[in-house]
Amino acid sequence: MEQAERWRIAPGYELLWFEGDDGQVVYHGGSGDTHLIDEAAAALLHLLQSRPQTPIALSSSLVADGRVAADEAPEYTAMLLQELARLGLVEPCP
Amino acid sequence: MSQEEQANQQSDVLNAAQAEGGATPSSSRRRFIAGLATGSIVMTVASRPAIAGGGKGGGGKGDWKKGAWCTPSAWVSGNLSQGDTRQSCGGRSPGYWKANAKRWPSKYKPGSCKSSKGNCTEYKSDGTAFHQSKGGPFAGSFFGSKTMMQVLWLQGHSDPYQLGAHIVAAFLNASTIANYGMTPSTVVDMWYQLNTQGFYQPSPGAPMMTAEEVVIFIQNTFDN
Amino acid sequence: MRVADLSDAELRAALQGDGLDIRTGPFACRIRSELPDIADNIGLLYADQPLGQSDEFIDFDVRIAPPRGLRRWWRPQVLFRYDDWVPFKPLPADQAVPMLEWGLNWCVSSHAHQYLILHAAVLEKDGRALIFPAPPGSGKSTLCAALACHGWRLLSDELGLIDLQDGHCHGLARPVNLKNRSIDVLQERLPEAVFSRPFRDTAKGTVALMRPPEESVRRAAEPAMPGWIVSVRYEAGARTHFKACGKGRMFMQVANTAFNYILLAQRGFRSLGQLVRTSDCYELVYSDLDDVLALFDRLEPPETREVAG
DSSP: OOTTOOEEEOTTOOEEEEEETTEEEEEETTTOOEEEEOHHHHHHHHHHHHSOBOHHHHHHHHHHTTSSOTTTHHHHHHHHHHHHHHTTSEEEOO | OOHHHHHHTOOSHHHHHHHHTSOOHHHHHHOOOTTSOOOOEEEEEOOOOOOOOOOTTOSOGGGOOOOGGGSHHHHHHOOOOTTOOOOOOOBOOHHHHHHOGGGSOTTSOOOOBSOSSSSOOOBOTTSOBSBGGGTSSBOSSTTTTOBHHHHHTOOGGGSGGGHHHHHHHHHHHHHHOTTOSSOHHHHHHHHHHHHHHSSBOSSTTSOOBOHHHHHHHHHTTBOO | OBGGGSOHHHHHHHHHTTOEEEEETTEEEEEEEOOHHHHHHHHHHSTTSBBOOTTOOOSEEEEEEOOOSTTTTTSOEEEEEETTBOOSOOEEGGGHHHHHHHHHHHHHHHHOTTEEEEEEEEEEETTEEEEEEOOTTSSHHHHHHHHHTTTOEEEESSEEEEETTTOOEEOOOOOEEEETHHHHHHHHHOTTSOBOOOEEEETTEEEEEEOOOHHHHHTTTOOBEEEEEEEEEEOTTOOOEEEEOOHHHHHHHHHHHOSSHHHHHHHHHHHHHHHHHHSEEEEEEESOHHHHHHHHHTOOOOOOOOOOO
C-alpha cells in the first residue's frame, strides 16, 4: 500500500450507525449491507468521515487513542483499510 | 432482579459460547496477530441482489432470488417453509407471446394475421404447427393442425387449464431465455408425458404433476 | 361477533361461499375452503377471533382447495391460493390446516412492509414486549406457548411486527405452531389449552396448533412497547443460563432473521436500532421450563428510555 496515498469514505452513500456495547453496527446505503465492526474499525471510519487521510495519519490517530500498539499500527491500519475496502466502505482517493 | 444480578447468576457456559461466536472486539483492538485477518469486521448481514420485474404476488420483489424453483424437479420436491419467497425465473406469459409476435425466435413462425387492422387477435394457419406430424415440436394430435400461435389463442373449452397455451409459452421461454430453468426439450417431454399418461414426472421416482399442477408450475416461472 | 358465535352450519356456509372474514391483529383475512378439515380446525383454533365487518377492506384473500387435476382422488392434494395466485407447491391434503397457517404467515411476511417484520415469538406483560428472535429449532415456540398460558399475553409465535412510525410491537394472536416433541410436553403441561390433532410428515415434521388464549385474542389490537429481546436456545439437560448480551450482536441476529430488513433499507436499520436500543438484551440456554417461567416472572422492565428517536 502506498503510504502517501489518501483514503476516503466511498462517496455517494450514507453510512448509518448503531452503537452497541460490544461493537458498532454500520449500514452502508450503497450495498445495503450491515456490518458489526469493532471500535478500531469504527474509529477509522469516523476519522475518514471527517476528511480523507493517509494510512500514516490514520495509524498515528489510532495509536494516540490507545487502540493499537505503536509497533503494529501501520500494518494493522493497512489491513483494516483493505478489509473496509473489500466491503465497499472506503477507497483510495483518485 | 436487575440485569447485573441476573448476569452474576451465570456460570461460564455462555461465556464459552460467546467466545466461539467470533473474535471479541476488545481482543482485536489490543493486539494484532500478523498473518491473520484483523477480526475487526465481526459479522455482516448482506443484502441479496434484487431481481427486476414485477409479480402477481405484489410484495417482496426485492427478496426474489433466481433459482432452484424454476426447474420442475425442484418444484415438486420443494418445501413450503416460513419465509420462502417466489423466485424470478425470467419467463414470459402466454399473453406476452400473443402480443409480441415479433419477439418470437426466428426458428418458429407466429404466422400472419387474418386482419391487417389494429392488434392481431386471429392468426392464419401459416405459422409453425404445434404437433410434430405437422412440422411442429410437440407429439400427439390433440390440437389437430393448429399452429403454436393459434394454440396460444385457444379458449378454455378447447384448451382445458390453458395447458396448451402454457406449454407454448414455456417452450418459447426455454428457446429464448438463458437460465430459464427448462430447456425446449424439457417442455416437449412435459407435453409428451401429459398427453400419453395423464401426468408428468420430472424424473423417475419423482412426484407426479397433473396437468393443472404443470400449469401452476409454469405460471410460477413468469415474471409478467 | 366472534367465530364461535357462528353455528357449525354457518361457519361451513361462509367458508364454502363468499368466505369467512376474520380479523387477526391489524389484518382482515378472507378464508375460503370446502375442506371439512379446514372448517373443523378454524372452529377449534380461531373460536375467539372477531369476525370482519362487511364493509371492511380485506388484506389477504386466501383459499385452500384441491387442484382440479385428473389425479385428485388418486393422490389428494391441496393448494394455497392468494388472490387466485399460487405461491407454493401443492401439499398432501392431510396438511391443509398447517398449510393455511404457513400461507397466512407468508401473506403477512411478504406484504406488510409498513412494519419491520421479525421472525420471532413475541409476548407482552405490563405493556412491554418480550421478543424471542428465531432461529427455528431454538425452542422459542415451546417457550412462547408456555408463557402464553402463564400470565404473558401472546402477540405472535412467529411474526413480530414493529411499527416503522412509533416502534411499537403489534401482534396477530393466531394459533401457536408446535413441532414434534414439544407437542406432548405442552399437552401434558397445559391441560386447559386447546390443541389441534397432530399433522404428521410435514416439511417441519409433526406439527400441532394451539388455540391462542382468549385474552390474547380479545386484546390483539393493543400494541406493546419494546421490553426485552432474548436469544433462546433449548439444550437437553442444560442448567438455566440467563445473561445480558451485547446489543451489537443482538442487532445482527435480529437483522439476519427479519423478513424485510434488507427490503426496508435505511428505514429498517433505524427501526431495528430503536428497538434494540430501547430493549434489554439477553441470552438464554434452558431445558427446564418451570425454571424459565419463574425467571421471566421476576424479569424487570428496562429503564424507561426515550422510545421515539
